[in-house]
Amino acid sequence: MPVPKRKLSRARIRSRAANKGLKPKAITSCNNCKVAIMPHQACDNCGFYKGVKIFETKMDRALKRGQSRNAKQNMKAKKQETNQEQE
Numbered sequence: 001m002p003v004p005k006r007k008l009s010r011a012r013i014r015s016r017a018a019n020k021g022l023k024p025k026a027i028t029s030c031n032n033c034k035v036a037i038m039p040h041q042a043c044d045n046c047g048f049y050k051g052v053k054i055f056e057t058k059m060d061r062a063l064k065r066g067q068s069r070n071a072k073q074n075m076k077a078k079k080q081e082t083n084q085e086q087e
């Protein structure tokens, strides 16, 4: 079994380790909303991946909730108006 002839100095070990493992992160932009994203991952901002809507974002849910609330409020207002007209 081959064995190293000499002990590696701390400096040699550390200088080799200094160049290990650090790579710049690849960044691409979302095709739908142009936000910077990691490649091969769905966009957190709009929920799109390769031009297809994959999941509902927090903003989407908030908008939906707002629309349903507005619809309910409008219904209530209409009911109150009709009740007032009848009286």
Ligand SMILES: [Zn+2]
Pocket (backbone or CB within 6 Å): 030, 031, 032, 033, 034, 035, 043, 044, 045, 046, 047, 048
């Ligand atoms: Zn996006």
